[in-house]
Amino acid sequence: MSDQLFKTVAPLLEVDNLSVEFQTMEGVVRAVTGLSYAVKAGETIAILGESGSGKSVSAEAVLGIIDAPAGRITSGTIRFNGQELLRMSPKERSRINGEHVAMIFQDALAALNPSQTVGDQIGEMFRLHRGMGRREAFMRAIELMDKVRIPAAAQRVHAYPHEFSGGMRQRVMIASAIALDPEVLIADEPTTALDVTVQAQIMELLGELQSEGNMGLVLISHDLGVVADVADRVLVMYAGRAVEQGTLREVYRTPAHPYTAGLINSIPRLDRPSHRLQPIEGTPPSPHTTIAGCPFHPRCPWRIKICTEALPAMEQIGAHGPDRASACHRKNEVLLHV
Amino acid sequence: MTESTDEGPPHNGKVHFGFRTIMAGLLRDPVTLFACLFLAFLAIVAVFAPWLVPHDPMAQSLALRNRPPLTPSENGFLHLLGTDALGRDLLSRLMMGAQVSVSIGVLGAVVSGSFGVIMGLIAGYYRGWADDLIMRFVDVMLGFPTLLVALFVLFVVGGGYVNLVLVLALTRWMIYARVTRGMTLALREEPFVDGARAVGAGDFRIITRHILPNLLAPLLVLATLEVARLILAESALSFLGFGIQPPASSWGLEVSGGRSYITTAWWLVSFSGAAIFLTALSLNLFATWLRALSDPVQRWRWLLGKKVAVAVMNGTGGPEHRT
Amino acid sequence: MIRYVLRRSIHSIGVAFVVVVLVFLVGRMVGDPARLMLPVDALPEQFESLRERLGLNEPLLTQFFAFLGGAMSGDFGDSFWQKVPALDLVLSRLPATLLLAAATMAIALPSAILLGALAVHKPGSWADRAVNVASLSGVSIVDFWLGLMLILIFSVQLGWLPTSGYGGIEYIVLPAVVLAASPLGRIAQITRSALLDEMSKPYIRAARAKGMTRRRAIFRHGLKNAFVPIITMAGDETTSVLNGAVVIEAVFAWPGVGLLLIQAIQRRDLPLIEATVLVVAVLVIITNLLVDLAYAYLNPRIRYS
Numbered sequence: 001m002s003d004q005l006f007k008t009v010a011p012l013l014e015v016d017n018l019s020v021e022f023q024t025m026e027g028v029v030r031a032v033t034g035l036s037y038a039v040k041a042g043e044t045i046a047i048l049g050e051s052g053s054g055k056s057v058s059a060e061a062v063l064g065i066i067d068a069p070a071g072r073i074t075s076g077t078i079r080f081n082g083q084e085l086l087r088m089s090p091k092e093r094s095r096i097n098g099e100h101v102a103m104i105f106q107d108a109l110a111a112l113n114p115s116q117t118v119g120d121q122i123g124e125m126f127r128l129h130r131g132m133g134r135r136e137a138f139m140r141a142i143e144l145m146d147k148v149r150i151p152a153a154a155q156r157v158h159a160y161p162h163e164f165s166g167g168m169r170q171r172v173m174i175a176s177a178i179a180l181d182p183e184v185l186i187a188d189e190p191t192t193a194l195d196v197t198v199q200a201q202i203m204e205l206l207g208e209l210q211s212e213g214n215m216g217l218v219l220i221s222h223d224l225g226v227v228a229d230v231a232d233r234v235l236v237m238y239a240g241r242a243v244e245q246g247t248l249r250e251v252y253r254t255p256a257h258p259y260t261a262g263l264i265n266s267i268p269r270l271d272r273p274s275h276r277l278q279p280i281e282g283t284p285p286s287p288h289t290t291i292a293g294c295p296f297h298p299r300c301p302w303r304i305k306i307c308t309e310a311l312p313a314m315e316q317i318g319a320h321g322p323d324r325a326s327a328c329h330r331k332n333e334v335l336l337h338v
Numbered sequence: 339m340t341e342s343t344d345e346g347p348p349h350n351g352k353v354h355f356g357f358r359t360i361m362a363g364l365l366r367d368p369v370t371l372f373a374c375l376f377l378a379f380l381a382i383v384a385v386f387a388p389w390l391v392p393h394d395p396m397a398q399s400l401a402l403r404n405r406p407p408l409t410p411s412e413n414g415f416l417h418l419l420g421t422d423a424l425g426r427d428l429l430s431r432l433m434m435g436a437q438v439s440v441s442i443g444v445l446g447a448v449v450s451g452s453f454g455v456i457m458g459l460i461a462g463y464y465r466g467w468a469d470d471l472i473m474r475f476v477d478v479m480l481g482f483p484t485l486l487v488a489l490f491v492l493f494v495v496g497g498g499y500v501n502l503v504l505v506l507a508l509t510r511w512m513i514y515a516r517v518t519r520g521m522t523l524a525l526r527e528e529p530f531v532d533g534a535r536a537v538g539a540g541d542f543r544i545i546t547r548h549i550l551p552n553l554l555a556p557l558l559v560l561a562t563l564e565v566a567r568l569i570l571a572e573s574a575l576s577f578l579g580f581g582i583q584p585p586a587s588s589w590g591l592e593v594s595g596g597r598s599y600i601t602t603a604w605w606l607v608s609f610s611g612a613a614i615f616l617t618a619l620s621l622n623l624f625a626t627w628l629r630a631l632s633d634p635v636q637r638w639r640w641l642l643g644k645k646v647a648v649a650v651m652n653g654t655g656g657p658e659h660r661t
Numbered sequence: 662m663i664r665y666v667l668r669r670s671i672h673s674i675g676v677a678f679v680v681v682v683l684v685f686l687v688g689r690m691v692g693d694p695a696r697l698m699l700p701v702d703a704l705p706e707q708f709e710s711l712r713e714r715l716g717l718n719e720p721l722l723t724q725f726f727a728f729l730g731g732a733m734s735g736d737f738g739d740s741f742w743q744k745v746p747a748l749d750l751v752l753s754r755l756p757a758t759l760l761l762a763a764a765t766m767a768i769a770l771p772s773a774i775l776l777g778a779l780a781v782h783k784p785g786s787w788a789d790r791a792v793n794v795a796s797l798s799g800v801s802i803v804d805f806w807l808g809l810m811l812i813l814i815f816s817v818q819l820g821w822l823p824t825s826g827y828g829g830i831e832y833i834v835l836p837a838v839v840l841a842a843s844p845l846g847r848i849a850q851i852t853r854s855a856l857l858d859e860m861s862k863p864y865i866r867a868a869r870a871k872g873m874t875r876r877r878a879i880f881r882h883g884l885k886n887a888f889v890p891i892i893t894m895a896g897d898e899t900t901s902v903l904n905g906a907v908v909i910e911a912v913f914a915w916p917g918v919g920l921l922l923i924q925a926i927q928r929r930d931l932p933l934i935e936a937t938v939l940v941v942a943v944l945v946i947i948t949n950l951l952v953d954l955a956y957a958y959l960n961p962r963i964r965y966s
Binding site for chain 3: 491580590610612614618
């Protein structure tokens with residue numbers, strides 16, 4: 001689908017200026033600050049960042065499953081199809097979860113109920129939202145297991161999660177998630193815990209299911225390579241903030257933020273003469289400390305005086321359109337540097 | 339959907355742990371404050387009872403038998419809690435009874451605790467056949483109803499203060515053993531134990547200097563709970579007639595003494611039993627508070643303003659559940 | 662599963678054996694049965710004849726095997742008090758205690774689980790506070806005092822219930838309620854804390870993401886997985902119920918094995934005491950075994966191994 005077409009369709013999911021903070025023993029931790037993004041039908045947006053960047057928390061906020069009472073949403077709105085989720089009652093929210101917005105998690109074994117058969121767990125989607133009886137829900141579960149290509153579905157539907165391999169468990173979770181044809185699917189590190197070969201299979205499956213159902217897909221990952229095949233747009237997060245966004249090509253080819261540039265440069269490449277790997281110097285900031293100015297500046301090779309004083313806002317980059325933005329004082333220079 | 343249930347003052351969440359903040363915390367937590375004050379009061383009474391009693395606990399008075407609370411007495415003081423069937427002042431008897439009941443509880447905890455901790459240390463540190471043997475024994479004995487064992491053994495060895503302490507200790511040492519063993523098992527794998535061995539420290543030194551100090555806080559909590567349990571057990575045994583014998587006074591004995599007069603002299607049973615209940619309750623609350631203070635997360639939450647009972651009860655169970 | 666059942670059963674038999682040994686040691690070796698059973702001023706001939714009757718002049722090992730054999734076949738000798746086989750006497754009183762224990766757990770267990778689940782469902786509500794109060798009171802309660810107080814209020818002052826004895830349902834109400842206080846408190850507390858543990862596990866959050874309401878997550882899924890610690894605690898509480906039954910039966914004159922034990926001790930009837938203690942021990946062992954088996958059944962990893 002071309003960029004032009006995307007621009008005319010209203011987004012399914014809109015996150016606007018979301019901030020989440022946690023109360024901990026050492027003080028308040030701001031896990032997410034001022035995050036905004038949008039997903040349209042059929043579109044895949046990848047949220048990239050290292051652990052601690054706040055990417056998972058932002059997903060949990062959409063589903064309303066943040067670890068309370070320690071965690072609180074302190075600002076922002078989350079809209080699905082124009083409806084403001086944060087103002088809904090828990091009951092209304094639970095009707096949206098699973099039916100319209102679904103989520104799959106990194107660790108399938110932990111995310112599945114250990115004492116319930118997989119057929120029961122998948123079928124539960126139908127029992128919860130469609131009021132189906134147990135038998136019928138079971139039959140639909142078998143269909144779904146076939147759809148996600150779990151072999152011998154009719155027998156394995158009675159098995160327990162611990163009897164499956166990692167990749168199969170992930171498929172079970174995917175089956176539950178797509179059971180009711182949700183409009184938006186959020187995948188939080190879906191392949192991180194899996195072998196490389198299985199990773200590719202799962203990503204392929206996700207891609208297929210997405211185009212079949214015309215879902216909006218939000219892929220959360222730290223692995224640029226994994227999302228490269230499937231993502232249309234990319235949002236890079238650092239220390240709880242969005243630092244860059246754009247289409248996949250734009251961001252990977254011509255990053256406009258030093259952090260993104262650092263990530264891309266640190267990937268070993270087969271098509272270039274081999275040098276020493278170039279990691280990003282330094283470590284991510286501790287979530288308890290607040291850094292003056294840009295949070296990345298201690299590690300940034302592009303740092304100048306203003307970076308230590310003023311927080312750069314996420315701004316459009318020149319003539320590339322409103323969806324191409326970066327939060328860097330020197331973004332235009334970084335953009336042109338290859 | 340995300341609810342914040344914090345009730346403390348607004349700040350960035352950092353709280354300092356010191357004497358003043360503890361006092362402030364206590365003032366915010368009246369339940370725990372009550373427990374601490376009651377226990378302090380009880381300790382004073384238990385130690386200084388013979389000098390603090392308003393009347394002679396043994397002095398009988400035919401004229402003032404079974405008198406209700408606040409009856410004036412012959413020598414001027416009021417009988418604050420009334421008199422018993424022999425005209426003796428109930429408050430004085432309860433104060434002397436405090437000496438007996440509390441001392442049995444504390445001594446029993448000390449004896450059972452010492453034996454139990456030693457067993458647990460041996461089992462946890464040396465493992466092997468000692469561990470198997472001791473823990474098998476512990477498992478068997480733990481399955482037994484305390485009271486029945488105590489009754490049976492007391493029948494065989496006879497009653498009296500010393501036997502009572504020993505028998506009660508016999509029924510409870512296992513819990514210390516189990517808890518100590520569990521913690522020792524974990525601690526012996528710690529790097530600092532290897533470090534101590536590397537510089538030539540012997541087993542005894544390692545156990546006493548390195549492992550034991552880390553056990554003190556949880557064991558203190560456990561011991562507090564056990565004192566409560568022992569006081570309750572002693573009062574039950576004395577109530578049934580197999581514990582402390584007259585003319586000595588124990589709270590349980592007072593309750594059984596007042597039983598026949600329950601319709602006419604309700605205060606005899608009520609106040610004696612209330613003393614036992616308040617003591618056990620205060621000890622349990624105090625132990626809950628200690629446990630909260632020794633766990634960094636709960637300590638922080640309590641200092642921020644949550645009540646102890648809530649903070650701890652919402653967490654996982656105490657030493658007894660961590661086996 | 663079969664292997665697990667066998668292993669636990671053998672373990673239980675082992676425990677029973679150890680108990681028999683211990684009862685023998687305490688009864689026959691630590692104490693001199695003849696001196697225990699006869700009054701202090703009895704004549705030497707009486708001591709001797711009693712010793713003969715009880716076989717106390719035999720070598721210790723012979724005595725032990727006789728005791729063991731007797732225990733296994735249910736022969737503890739005759740009660741000196743009632744002149745009937747001790748075991749018969751115990752077994753005749755057992756139903757009353759079992760009834761009391763059953764009534765107690767029937768009150769305590771469902772209420773406690775419900776209370777604990779409600780506390781998790783609505784944090785800070787009356788249920789939450791009630792669990793705190795109940796669990797603290799449960800471990801601090803003075804059962805005989807509470808029993809007497811309730812008798813004072815409900816039987817003496819209000820006249821609603823009888824003061825003591827054995828009969829229709831009105832006789833079991835007060836004893837069972839008093840006995841239930843402690844288990845209720847403990848089980849409610851463990852229910853709440855076990856449920857809270859479950860609720861913070863990833864699969865519950867994943868279930869909420871599936872659109873499950875919190876209530877369903879607690880009652881349908883959390884409870885089921887939290888059942889293990891709850892059942893284990895319930896099993897432990899049964900032991901403490903048997904403990905408390907001794908005192909409660911004394912307070913309410915309830916004709917069970919607890920009261921029997923007290924009466925036997927008051928009458929210095931060693932065979933009866935031994936029989937009672939062993940029967941109760943077996944009861945406790947069986948209860949623990951049942952709890953173990955329930956645990957195995959609920960845990961799919963054991964059930965299908």
